[in-house]
Amino acid sequence: MRASRKPVCEDPMDPAFTMICTADFAGLLRGKGVPSADFDRRVAGGIGWTPTNVQITCFDSIAASPYGALGDLVLRPDPATRAAVPLPGGAKVAFALGDISHLDGAPWECCTRGVLKAAVDRLREETGLELRASFEHEFMLRAGAPTPAFSLMGFADHAGLAEDIAAALAAAGIHPDSFLREYGPNQFELTLPPAPAVEAADRAAQLRAIVRMVARARGETATFTPLLAPDLVGNGVHIHFSLWDRAGAPVSYDPAHPHGLSAAAGAFAAGVLAHAPALVALTAPSAISALRLTPHRWSAAFTNLGRQDREACVRICPLTAREPAGRARQYNLEFRAADAAAAPHLALAALIHAGLAGLRAGLPSPVPTEEDLAALSPDALAARGLGRLPATLDDALAALAADATLRSSLPEGAADIYIDHKRGELAHVAPMAAAERFAAYAAVY
Ligand code: GLU
Ligand code: MG
Numbered sequence: 001m002r003a004s005r006k007p008v009c010e011d012p013m014d015p016a017f018t019m020i021c022t023a024d025f026a027g028l029l030r031g032k033g034v035p036s037a038d039f040d041r042r043v044a045g046g047i048g049w050t051p052t053n054v055q056i057t058c059f060d061s062i063a064a065s066p067y068g069a070l071g072d073l074v075l076r077p078d079p080a081t082r083a084a085v086p087l088p089g090g091a092k093v094a095f096a097l098g099d100i101s102h103l104d105g106a107p108w109e110c111c112t113r114g115v116l117k118a119a120v121d122r123l124r125e126e127t128g129l130e131l132r133a134s135f136e137h138e139f140m141l142r143a144g145a146p147t148p149a150f151s152l153m154g155f156a157d158h159a160g161l162a163e164d165i166a167a168a169l170a171a172a173g174i175h176p177d178s179f180l181r182e183y184g185p186n187q188f189e190l191t192l193p194p195a196p197a198v199e200a201a202d203r204a205a206q207l208r209a210i211v212r213m214v215a216r217a218r219g220e221t222a223t224f225t226p227l228l229a230p231d232l233v234g235n236g237v238h239i240h241f242s243l244w245d246r247a248g249a250p251v252s253y254d255p256a257h258p259h260g261l262s263a264a265a266g267a268f269a270a271g272v273l274a275h276a277p278a279l280v281a282l283t284a285p286s287a288i289s290a291l292r293l294t295p296h297r298w299s300a301a302f303t304n305l306g307r308q309d310r311e312a313c314v315r316i317c318p319l320t321a322r323e324p325a326g327r328a329r330q331y332n333l334e335f336r337a338a339d340a341a342a343a344p345h346l347a348l349a350a351l352i353h354a355g356l357a358g359l360r361a362g363l364p365s366p367v368p369t370e371e372d373l374a375a376l377s378p379d380a381l382a383a384r385g386l387g388r389l390p391a392t393l394d395d396a397l398a399a400l401a402a403d404a405t406l407r408s409s410l411p412e413g414a415a416d417i418y419i420d421h422k423r424g425e426l427a428h429v430a431p432m433a434a435a436e437r438f439a440a441y442a443a444v445y
Helices: 036-045 051-055 112-127 152-157 159-171 197-217 263-274 276-283 324-330 344-361 378-383 393-402 404-409 414-429 434-444
Strands: 017-023 029-035 047-049 073-077 083-086 092-101 130-141 178-181 187-191 237-244 305-307 314-316 333-338
Touching: 017 036, 017 073, 017 112, 017 197, 029 036, 029 047, 029 092, 036 073, 051 414, 083 159, 083 197, 092 112, 092 197, 112 130, 112 197, 112 344, 130 197, 130 344, 152 159, 152 178, 159 178, 159 197, 197 344, 237 263, 237 344, 263 276, 263 314, 263 333, 263 344, 276 333, 276 344, 276 393, 276 414, 344 404, 393 404, 393 414, 404 414
Parallel strands: 017 092, 305 314
Antiparallel strands: 017 029, 047 073, 073 092, 083 092, 130 187, 130 237, 178 187, 237 333, 314 333
């Protein structure tokens, strides 16, 4: 699949530098620039990288690091991801995503792309299945006259931005499925077609960076922050996924099931829900993320499967195809408890491991809920095997620390280092008043 990526650079020497990036624990792209003329040499040889960089939080504080000032790593760009992106005003920014390894070439435990590749391999080895995914992103513009939700006016007011985003994404080989003026104030949504897992996460990382860069070059500010203010709807990242067999046939759909859910996809979804409290430490991992995951925000608040329910943690998405083969290809589930503070590769890797745990255990398909779960008491929820998602990042980190399955599915040491990273981020925002905290995340994401 990856070989089919469109070549994205007509002139490999334009612009002069290409930045080799890692999509890091903070969900940001960081790296180093090299002369574009040297890019091919860097594909083979890479560039030096420092282990403790992974503990640089989204606020540039450095969380507790087991590496200290010691160690050397190599960051090697994947040429399939190199994009030279045109920005409004005429500048071009070239960047590529890379993989971090030890000096001997062994994958580094905290390389998010490597963690995802290992998850994909594990799923394939154990089950013969592949996961295809698509990240659906919401973001808000910080300025602009108020316009009605979903309105042509709202779309037209930002048509120039939309054109510039489309051109920049196209240069990265990314072609949106849809672009819309979402419900929140100056909120927009970009969806992408499904792709194999690593490519889907790459595109998510590229898309966020590209939208922010394009908006900044226009003198505007786009933010993917999970929640701009406590009383607003949030900016979600919804991760759509489906399972496919080795022969490339879709296996998530079973027309005999009342909701079309195959046994494999049902077991996978059950695993995701069983591990959801720990998962959100990786998928919705900012200090303000849990506030978005509260009832009646159309995000996700409980560990439930839902059909035609935009507050479900995992939603069975609607089908429009009529014939069985088309329905099978279209059938997908949507994990809604994610946001753009997450490292997309890490979030998808954790989702795969949680789903794989469900497949391994042969968990029965969850029964979709059909009512407002916020109206149920904790006891009534528990009687149905449902619970609330963690109320704070601290609680989610505790759930991750206690989830032996999820922790041990990540490379040795990675979960503990990640937990320390997030605790460092929490320590950074702890002295802030609420308004300052929201502003800080809006500025970073
Ligand atoms: N803004 C909602 C969220 O935070 C999603 C709304 C929707 O697209 O259904 O996830
Ligand atoms: Mg939306």
